Amino acid sequence: MYEASIRKPLVTGNKTITDISDDICRPIENKPTKLWYLGFTISFIFLGIMGVSLAWTTWEGIGTWGVNKTIMWGWDITNFVFWVGIGHAGTLISAILLLFRQKWRMAINRSAEAMTIFAVMCAAIFPLFHMGRVWLGYWPLPLPNAFGSLWVNFNSPLLWDVFAISTYFSVSLLFWYLGLIPDIATVRDRATTKARKFWYGFFAMGWDGSARTWHRYEVVSLILAGVSTPLVLSVHTIVSFDFATSVIPGWHTTIFPPYFVAGAIFSGFGMVLTLLVIARSVLKLTDYITVEHLEAMTKVVMLTGSMVGLAYLTEFFIAQYSGVEYEQYAFLNRATGPYWWAYWTMMTCNLLAPQVFWFKWARTTPWFIFIMSIVVNIGMWFERFVIIVTSLHRDYLPSSWAMYSPTITEVGIFLGTMGLFFTCFFLFSKYLPVVNMSEMKSIVKSRE
Amino acid sequence: MLDKNLIVGVYDNEDNLMSTVGRLRKKGVEIFDCFTPYPVHNLDKEMGIKRSNLTVGAFICGSLGFLSGTLLQFYMMTNHLGTFKSWPMNIGGKPMDYLMLPSMMPVMFELTILFTAFGIGILFFIRSRMIHGKIAAILDPRQTQDRLLIAIEPGHLGISRDELNQILKEEGAIELRERKDGEQVVINV
Numbered sequence: 001m002y003e004a005s006i007r008k009p010l011v012t013g014n015k016t017i018t019d020i021s022d023d024i025c026r027p028i029e030n031k032p033t034k035l036w037y038l039g040f041t042i043s044f045i046f047l048g049i050m051g052v053s054l055a056w057t058t059w060e061g062i063g064t065w066g067v068n069k070t071i072m073w074g075w076d077i078t079n080f081v082f083w084v085g086i087g088h089a090g091t092l093i094s095a096i097l098l099l100f101r102q103k104w105r106m107a108i109n110r111s112a113e114a115m116t117i118f119a120v121m122c123a124a125i126f127p128l129f130h131m132g133r134v135w136l137g138y139w140p141l142p143l144p145n146a147f148g149s150l151w152v153n154f155n156s157p158l159l160w161d162v163f164a165i166s167t168y169f170s171v172s173l174l175f176w177y178l179g180l181i182p183d184i185a186t187v188r189d190r191a192t193t194k195a196r197k198f199w200y201g202f203f204a205m206g207w208d209g210s211a212r213t214w215h216r217y218e219v220v221s222l223i224l225a226g227v228s229t230p231l232v233l234s235v236h237t238i239v240s241f242d243f244a245t246s247v248i249p250g251w252h253t254t255i256f257p258p259y260f261v262a263g264a265i266f267s268g269f270g271m272v273l274t275l276l277v278i279a280r281s282v283l284k285l286t287d288y289i290t291v292e293h294l295e296a297m298t299k300v301v302m303l304t305g306s307m308v309g310l311a312y313l314t315e316f317f318i319a320q321y322s323g324v325e326y327e328q329y330a331f332l333n334r335a336t337g338p339y340w341w342a343y344w345t346m347m348t349c350n351l352l353a354p355q356v357f358w359f360k361w362a363r364t365t366p367w368f369i370f371i372m373s374i375v376v377n378i379g380m381w382f383e384r385f386v387i388i389v390t391s392l393h394r395d396y397l398p399s400s401w402a403m404y405s406p407t408i409t410e411v412g413i414f415l416g417t418m419g420l421f422f423t424c425f426f427l428f429s430k431y432l433p434v435v436n437m438s439e440m441k442s443i444v445k446s447r448e
Numbered sequence: 449m450l451d452k453n454l455i456v457g458v459y460d461n462e463d464n465l466m467s468t469v470g471r472l473r474k475k476g477v478e479i480f481d482c483f484t485p486y487p488v489h490n491l492d493k494e495m496g497i498k499r500s501n502l503t504v505g506a507f508i509c510g511s512l513g514f515l516s517g518t519l520l521q522f523y524m525m526t527n528h529l530g531t532f533k534s535w536p537m538n539i540g541g542k543p544m545d546y547l548m549l550p551s552m553m554p555v556m557f558e559l560t561i562l563f564t565a566f567g568i569g570i571l572f573f574i575r576s577r578m579i580h581g582k583i584a585a586i587l588d589p590r591q592t593q594d595r596l597l598i599a600i601e602p603g604h605l606g607i608s609r610d611e612l613n614q615i616l617k618e619e620g621a622i623e624l625r626e627r628k629d630g631e632q633v634v635i636n637v
Binding site: 016017018021142145150151152153154155157159160163164167170171174175178181182185186188189190201202203204205206207208209210211212213214215216217218219220223224227228230231234238241437438439441442 | 481482483484485486487488489491492495497499500502503506510520521524525534535536537539542548551552554555557558559561562564565566568569572573575576577578579580581582583584585586589590591592593594
């Protein structure tokens with residue numbers, strides 16, 4: 001096999017292909033650790049908080065939220081965009097890096113794709129409940145007039161979003177599941193209990209690793225990667241259209257689509273790093289998800305962070321240069337108005353903080369990467385908050401100027417989606433192989 | 449596949465499997481299939497598997513998706529689709545004819561992607577005869593872990609059995625087996 005001497009090995013510890021199955025199936029085949037139970041319980045409690053908050057919202061109405069007539073999209077669309085953005089890293093890793101033949105993606109694509117799916121689930125909750133009557137949540141579907149709703153409006157970017165997000169979710173799920181099938185078959189053939197044999201056998205769909213099936217499988221993977229790449233770019237482009245097609249100063253800019261896509265990948269990688277820095281040591285996967293992998297991801301973080309930083313500066317400059325008073329005011333107000341702290345948090349976390357990754361030490365020190373990933377998550381949440389709240393709170397009419405602060409219910413829903421996300425991730429790490437075994441086997445240098 | 453009689457060579461190394469396949473193909477032996485725990489690069493070419501036509505299926509499904517997106521939106525938003533009258537909604541006096549084409553693009557695009565992805569996924573499962581709950585016809589429980597298998601039908605050999613056993617052994621097979629009437633026996637050579 002060809003080995004480039006300038007690249008470090010993707011798998012360390014002289015692993016054989018037998019070791020890969022043993023190491024990666026270990027969490028599935030053994031009882032979970034105390035740490036797993038602790039993490040799962042905490043996440044589950046937060047999931048419960050979400051249940052209570054959503055029940056209260058449904059029972060009492062949107063009045064339980066802090067949104068008002070001026071700032072009609074508060075935390076809820078902030079969180080929606082935040083979660084959708086988180087999802088983008090998974091597709092970038094599994095689809096775009098596959099097209100670019102980046103082999104380091106193989107150790108992390110499974111867990112990143114899982115994050116995509118869980119994040120989109122969290123995201124969907126917000127617009128669904130913001131509609132007020134969640135039991136009529138099927139109304140954005142193109143149903144005939146007789147179903148209660150009238151025809152949907154295809155001129156609206158909000159409807160495009162319905163199509164984009166649901167396509168994104170289903171295609172990501174398919175891509176993820178397809179990647180899982182050979183590994184589920186591995187777990188099936190190692191199974192020692194009847195239940196495991198049955199369930200993994202059921203989901204393995206009779207996979208036998210035939211060369212003919214592998215051939216078709218690779219064709220399908222490539223096509224799915226090929227369609228997922230424009231899909232992931234389109235999803236956040238359309239999310240940005242929710243803002244960019246309006247006439248609100250601060251939103252009405254053509255820079256939004258690329259800026260949102262870069263931001264999405266930036267925040268997604270932030271979350272992937274947060275989870276993987278922890279998961280690799282808890283699940284004892286440091287030989288598979290090596291410091292090399294973390295370093296590669298921090299480079300993406302630095303690049304995309306600089307791209308959003310450039311976008312912040314560009315939109316600020318263009319607003320002043322445009323000569324449009326409303327635009328000029330909107331941006332000056334962001335930086336110096338009542339929400340200045342949010343703006344400067346965003347600037348510090350997204351533009352300045354990732355620049356530390358120019359230093360090798362910062363890119364290769366896991367605990368530091370973990371802290372930085374939290375900073376990125378905070379920064380990107382604030383970006384959406386700044387875009388939504390500061391643009392809305394100063395209307396064209398000074399009489400409708402208002403301020404916004406979230407209520408306990410909104411905080412509960414947001415923390416609850418964190419609970420949902422982590423609950424799903426804990427279950428995933430217990431029941432499915434967190435690293436793509438079949439792909440890892442194809443890249444190990446040493447064989448039995 | 450469960451009822452076929454097969455000669456099975458077990459390997460623990462992809463290079464040995466590849467060279468066996470190459471040598472057997474040169475001798476004109478028809479290889480029934482190989483079973484590997486991971487996609488072995490170029491094994492399909494070495495075995496002479498023709499490039500899959502699934503890509504054509506994907507294109508057709510994608511075109512269907514594009515067509516559905518177009519028809520769906522033209523039907524709902526305009527009165528221009530044949531003689532159908534769908535009672536479209538006048539929303540703020542915005543165009544209700546082909547002029548709204550730009551705002552139809554996103555949904556056309558998304559449906560194209562959706563149909564392509566699910567189309568090729570479903571076609572793949574059909575073509576590979578995979579379905580939930582299917583009992584896998586595995587020859588060795590380790591073929592999804594760390595063993596690579598080559599399977600040859602005794603009826604399609606073209607060379608003598610001894611020669612075949614010799615080649616498999618020479619190329620580093622760690623075990624030879626024969627499956628007859630659903631029973632596998634290890635052959636000692």
